[in-house]
Amino acid sequence: MQDRILASQLIGYIGQQVKIEGWLHKKREVSSKLAFLVLRDRTGLVQVVIENEVEIEKLKGAQAGSIITVVGVVNEDARATIGVEIKEPTITVNVEVEEVLPVEIDKPISHDSENFDTLFNYRQITVRSVPERAIFKIKSNTVQAFRQFFWENDFTEIHTPKILAGATEGGTEVFHLDYFGKPACLAQSPQFYKQMMVAAFERVFEIGSAFRAELSFTTRHVTEIMMIDMEMGFIDNHQDVLDMTNRLINYVVNKTWETSAKEFEMWGATKPVLTEKFPQITVKDLHQMYFEATGEDFREEKDTSPIEERWICEYSKEHWGSEAVFVTEFPSASMTFYHMKNEDKPEVAYRADLLFRGVEIATVPMREHRYDKLIEQIKAKGLDPEEEGFKYYVSAFKHGLPKHGGFGMGLERIVQKMIGLNSVKEAILFPRDVKRLSP
DSSP states (O other), rough: OOOOOOOOGGGGGGGSSSHHHHHHHHOOOTTEEEEEEEEEEETEEEEEEOOOOOHHHTTTOTTTEEEEEEEEEEEEOSTTSSSSEEEEEEEEEEEOSOOSSSSOOTSOOOSGGGHHHHHTTTHHHTTTTOOOOHHHHHHHHHHHHHHHHHHHHHHHEEEOSSSEESSSTOOSSEEEEETTTEEEEEEEEEEHHHHHHHHHHHHHEEEEEEEOOOOSTTTEEEEEEEEEEEEEOOOHHHHHHHHHHHHHHHHHHHHHHHHHHHHHHHHHHOOOOOOOOEEEEHHHHHHHHHHHHOOOOTTOOOOHHHHHHHHHHHIIIIISOOOOEEEEOOOOGGGTTTTTTTOOTTBSSSEEEEEETTTEEEEEEEOOOOOOHHHHHHHHOOOOOTTTTTTTHHHHHHHHHOEEEEEEEEEHHHHHHHHHOSGGGGGOSSOOSSOOOOO
16 A cells, blocks of 8 residues: 655655645635645645546535545645645545535634634634644644753653642632532642652652633633643752743743744744843832833832733843843742742742743742741641641651742743734633633
């Protein structure tokens, strides 16, 4: 049996007869003796020129999506996207689709927010569009770049439960469920587990789903996300964690641009401008700079506002040469119980937010590793360290955890910002938000 050749391989078979298989992406009948079809496989598109009435007749009832086999001669053509086309074809329709697709996949699909229902309700169809598919090729390659960096830096990949006895952060933004008569919830993050695993592996990472019951309708939030989580032990200080995160982002951006160059080009994406060492600015200084530049006053706020995040990234790009910037020294009064207070400045925590192209993509803290301090901070939040959701976690600290820190990073936000999409939902195959539970 003749081996199947993929579209991306055809340039190496000029003048030879080959077999290609895939989906009918588009067809155009010029006359009873001339027609064109575009076949799509997992690597791209190829045009087939049909100049035979018998072969044209085979496609009479076939709509886009039909599965076809073509045996023909590879002909060089500089006008073709891949530099070749197929001539003298013999066509076999393996699966004939008779119904017209509900969305035209051979044309750009609108990403305007008013078209989101069409984009997502027909995702099983819209992702067949080459530009749409490119988003998820980029996303796949981004994940592999993250994983490669972690492997090269001696991190161990872990997989943690997504059904928990209690909320990781003791908050209200969790999905509650009945677990065989016991109360449970979906994991907001692998926070407790990755910290506990530092005691075994020192450096760990996880790439997996997290769930946030947030009543949010912004372009930055969904209820189910893919998280890149990292934790590293035996650090000297908070800067060690920031430096590792800094190296990681530079690596991922460079690697993904190598592996996804043609996909980024489809979207007119520009490679992020990054420095070897990302700039750092305190929350207090950011509030002051923004006030002096705009007159808007956030100086009494404990956190950064979205408008400040966009502004400082633009400022950083123009003045510091980096579209990524760390915002540091968040007030300890608002820190979560597993963060560590700055030992020299207890009014602030060892926490930084990594901003990238105007949005926060990760919170990067140093953790409180001392058992007594951790128990004190848990109780200060009105939580019980002996509750089912906490007692195993605190036990790990009682039996020895080194200084450690890490981050939780939203994969889709990174992909969104690298490509230049308007909403994080556009970087998710089947997004879940307050109103969407299907398909």
